[in-house]
Amino acid sequence: MHQILGAAGLVALVAVFTVHGYEGRRIGQVLLLFAPAVLGLLWPVRNTLWHRLRQALAWVWTLIFLVDGAVRGLLADLYGAAPDSSLVLGAIANSNPRESGEYLHAVWRSVLVWVLALIGSGAAAWWLVRWAGLANSARWPKSVVMALCVALLLVSLGYASKPWRRHHPIAFWTQWMFSIQQLQQGLANQQARREAALARAHALAPTVQVAGHSTVVLVIADSINRDNMSIYGYKRATTPHLASQLRGLDGEMLMLRNAWSVDASTLPALGNIFGFGQPDAQDAQHLLAVARAAGYKVWWISNHDDLGIEQQHARVADIQDFANRQPGRTSSSLDGELLDNLQRALADATPQKLIVVHLLGAHPHYRLRFPAGQNPFDDESDAVDQQLQTQGRPSWVRRFRHDYDAALLYHDFVVSETLALTRNARSVDGYAAWVYMSDHGQEVGHGRNHAGHSPLSASGYRIPMLLWSNQPSWQKDQGIATRPFRADWAAWTLANVMRLTWPGQTMSNDVLSEAYVWSKPQLPIVVDSFER
Incomplete structure (x- = not known):
């Protein structure tokens, strides 16, 4: 027995x-x-x-x-x-x-x-x-x-x-x-795919509908949850510089209040952003390849040291500029180091420029994403910390939230500087635009006792998206700011911002277009509403 x-x-x-x-x-x-x-x-x-x-x-x-x-x-x-x-x-x-x-x-x-x-x-x-x-x-x-x-x-x-x-x-x-x-092996051998993407882009026959110079700066952050940004209603003043920009450039800036990623990690998110939502399709287009085929000179300026990102996206650009040579989460390279690189790219005499700035943003470890000793949120208990305590969040989650918010405060400075540099470097008679978004969100005690990437909660998908142009194609009274937006449709909106057109181009996925038609993405979680 x-x-x-x-x-x-x-x-x-x-x-x-x-x-x-x-x-x-x-x-x-x-x-x-x-x-x-x-x-x-x-x-x-x-x-x-x-x-x-x-x-x-x-x-x-x-x-x-x-x-x-x-x-x-x-x-x-x-x-x-x-x-x-x-x-x-x-x-x-x-x-x-x-x-x-x-x-x-x-x-x-x-x-x-x-x-x-x-x-x-x-x-x-x-x-x-x-x-x-x-x-x-x-x-x-x-x-x-x-x-x-x-x-x-x-x-x-x-x-x-x-x-x-x-x-x-x-x-x-x-x-x-x-x-x-x-x-x-696939990540390390992308040359053939990049050449095929460029060939498909040239076959698309895109053109730039801009008279004179055109300068577009695309800032992509990592791990930024819009719920932690004061411009989106957060109780901590984490985005004072962007708030000032929004007030001063009211007619030229647009903030999408309901922006969502459809991925909770970087590689698939970037694949969708640049791949028109279908990066694995046999006839997939790559936004950077389309821009180059239309006549843009493309820069990729990055604070990431990442093989997958470099091979799939950065090498599609004409010029790659990697400021960070320290891979891993313990990289202490601050995003502010990219500002000089951006300034040099903006000073280039090329008439049509697309400059992608890829930031570490608030990618874990949070405490390494801002200068040492510059965390104003860990000194005393405020309304946010009290709310976390009421929700029963453990001390380690609350500590991560303090570090995360400090990272967003520094991030706010860097992102605002990229906008200021874009505005100041533009030609008097030229067209200029700036777009800021994040690849995915981050869970830091919002819905669960977790700090980091999170496909299990809405916080992993909530992202910010802001646009500026000296010749905006949008009108605020059109209600665009409150339209729900999907990051896997971003390429169509970015093509609009770059004034790219090609035969057979569809506008239903372009959030700036009157023909925009929203449909909910398939996420591994239930989202009560995509309009908040």
């Missing part, structure tokens, strides 16, 4: 981890794939050597399933994502060992919980394996042996099914590593 109880305990232990890592009928399938370990322990064995060998194999087999469930559970808790999701695959393929270590440092609390659970469960599994696998000095009754044979037959059917078999941890993680290698 002790063998049966030990085996049942082993199944229960693995089931706990499996439930955290899988959903629905997949739980039963994975437990069936685990069954050989249990059946091997229950099968009558008299030889002492074989008895010890099967105990060791059963314990290792159990650990494999426990680790699989723990990794899946951790990813589900943090991001609501499976290991083979594009979010996770893209992040792993685009990381280096140093950045991985920095990421683990940022989420060490969650990792520690699962590691401790694994250590305790591993010890319990060894005890259960020894208890269930005690040498059988007597033969099992024929009925028990028949039951074991039937069970082995069912398990064999499960392993014979490829859709089931591929979920075995050994098969899954082997394929997972192969997928990572393929993705990394």
Whole structure:
């Protein structure tokens, strides 16, 4: 009887981890794939050597399933994502060992919980394996042996099914590593894709409908949630410079109040922004390639050191200017370092210029996104901190919120300076425009006890978007400011701002157009309203 109880305990232990890592009928399938370990322990064995060998194999087999469930559970808790999701695959393929270590440092609390659970469960599994696998000095009754044979037959059917078999941890993680290698090779070999994108752009035959000089600056931030910007109603004064710009340039500036990303991480977000919402389509266009084909000289000025971004987007530009050569989350390169680079690009005599400025924004670690000692929000408790306490947010979340808001305050200065430089450098008779947006949002204790990228809450998708032009094509009385906006449609709006036209161009995705037609994006969360 002790063998049966030990085996049942082993199944229960693995089931706990499996439930955290899988959903629905997949739980039963994975437990069936685990069954050989249990059946091997229950099968009558008299030889002492074989008895010890099967105990060791059963314990290792159990650990494999426990680790699989723990990794899946951790990813589900943090991001609501499976290991083979594009979010996770893209992040792993685009990381280096140093950045991985920095990421683990940022989420060490969650990792520690699962590691401790694994250590305790591993010890319990060894005890259960020894208890269930005690040498059988007597033969099992024929009925028990028949039951074991039937069970082995069912398990064999499960392993014979490829859709089931591929979920075995050994098969899954082997394929997972192969997928990572393929993705990394794809990221490192983008030259052919860039050339194809330029060829497609030239075939589109775009033109610039501007008489004289045209200068457009596109500022893309990282991890900025508009809910933390005072210009969007936040209670802390995190955007005083932009607020001043909005007041002084009322007729030339436009703030979209209901802007959303459809991605919660950078690589897919940028792919959608520049790829007209269909970056993986066979005939996909790239906005920078279209701009070049129309006659724009394109700059990519970046504070990121990122292989994926560089290969997929930056190298499409004519000129790449990377100010930051320190990869990873611990990069201390401040976005203000890009202002001189922007000024040099604006001074270029080229008549048609598109300058993309890619900022680190408020990408974790937040405390590294502003100058040391310049956090005015951690000195005393204010209305925001009191609200967080009322909501039951732990102290570490409140501390991250203080750092995040300080990062936004410095970010406000940098973004405002990019606008001031654009306005001051423009030709008297030329056309000039400036656009500011973020790739995705950030959760910092808004809807859950979490600080960082978040596909599980609306905060991960709320972004700011502001536009300025000395010859604006919009009128505020048209109600454009309150229209909901999707970042995966941004290319159509940016094409409008650059005055790009081409045969067959559609305007229904351009938020500035009278022909704009809104439709809700498919997000992995439920959003009550896209108009707030």
